[in-house]
Amino acid sequence: MGYLFAKLKFEQINHHRHYSCYLFIITAFLLLGCTNATNNNTNNVHEGLFENIKQYGNYILEKIQESIDYNLTTTALNETVNENQTSTFYRPIPISSFRIFIMRILEGSAVLFMIFGGVLPYIPQYLVIKKTKNAEGFSNYVCLTLLVANIIRIEFWFGKHFETPLLIQSIVMIICMLIMLELWTRVHSQAMGGDSSSDTSSQISNSKEQLTEVSDRRFMDFEVNYFWRWTTFSSYLQFLFIFTVILSIITWLFRYNLVYIETIGLVAVFCEALLGVPQFVRNFRLKSTEGMSVKMVILWTSGDIFKTIYFIIRNAPKQFWLCGILQISIDVAILGQ
Incomplete structure (x- = not known):
């Protein structure tokens, strides 16, 4: 459980409200099971309690894993779409390069x-x-x-x-x-x-x-x-x-x-x-x-x-x-x- 919650923290999945709801439901069912076992005077009170904890624990782990897989898949898909949009539809026009060239x-x-x-x-x-x-x-x-x-x-x-x-x-x-x-x-x-x-002398005399x-x-x-x-x-x-x-x-x-x-x-x-x-x-x-x-x-x-x-x-x-x-x-x- 510690490893799982640490992984959830590093993956930055913001679904803590769902997990709180799951924990609240599990606690309610545990209290209900414990009350029923006491009222029925059974000797397997602890067995019923641990069995319920195990079942609901497995259930919450499955839900958390499904949520993790869903979020990872969604994130990867969004990144792929963004890359395609940037490379195909939103490629910037090199106006600055043309201006530098001029x-x-x-x-x-x-x-x-x-x-x-x-x-x-x-x-x-x-x-x-x-x-x-x-x-x-x-x-x-x-x-x-x-x-x-x-x-x-x-x-x-x-x-x-x-x-x-x-x-x-x-x-x-x-x-x-x-x-x-x-x-x-x-x-x-x-x-x-x-x-x-022969006419050099005349050029000299006329020169200023x-x-x-x-x-x-x-x-x-x-x-x-x-x-x-x-x-x-x-x-x-x-x-x-x-x-x-x-x-x-x-x-x-x-x-x-x-x-x-x-x-x-x-x-x-x-x-x-x-x-x-x-x-x-x-x-x-x-x-x-x-x-x-x-x-x-x-x-x-x-x-x-x-x-x-x-x-x-x-x-x-x-x-x-x-x-x-x-x-x-x-x-x-x-x-x-």
Whole structure:
């Protein structure tokens, strides 16, 4: 009996009212049997009493066992029905999975645009220079600004890691600026007498910005007056190589200096923020925007707006988005010109 009631407890069968009723009936019949045996003066009072206890005990055990079997069967049936309903009729619609899929597509698109979007503004300018064979409308100091800014940003990454897409963006931008610089150097050298044609002198005299001499100028000449006005593309590569090596050595020596790391991070984004300044100064000095691609400036502005919002949302270091705001202001000023 103890084992049975313990089993009933663990099976959590809530039919105690029926069991109480059974016990009450058994007790009543026992008292009735005992009273009858006393009235009849039989000698088998105890035998009749124990026999009744045994009979009613077996009866209650049978009822309890039937109740247990019934409840176990009902519980198993309900679980089976619930499983079938869940798997067949009540399967949840994966709305959240679709939403996550869309968000991942948007996030991936934003990352790709962040990496390659900076290249887009220079495609129209590249095509204009290549088509017209005239590089006057584009300032090669824009290339200098972006090359220095992105080299410093890569050095900043070694001291303080930021998002990988921003690192890849710097590498892509360096490649883009080298391509632009190569085209500008080739076209500008030809226009300033690199091809030694008969009409070169007239082009020089009519140019609004002239070199004092037509002879080749190289980086290894170490002439300050002709800094970043060299006539060979290899001279620019030599300068960038030496600049990168020196900066890398300094960064390695001060890699654990927090002040130095934060400073080069600020210098990197500040240089990039001043990207449009050379173009603005050139336009102001020449009193003309001829040769400058308006599409390039519009793409500058839209790209800088997107980039600044991206920096803020992605919790990039504050140097990034503060200088992004400055960059947008300069873009608007150039559009005003």
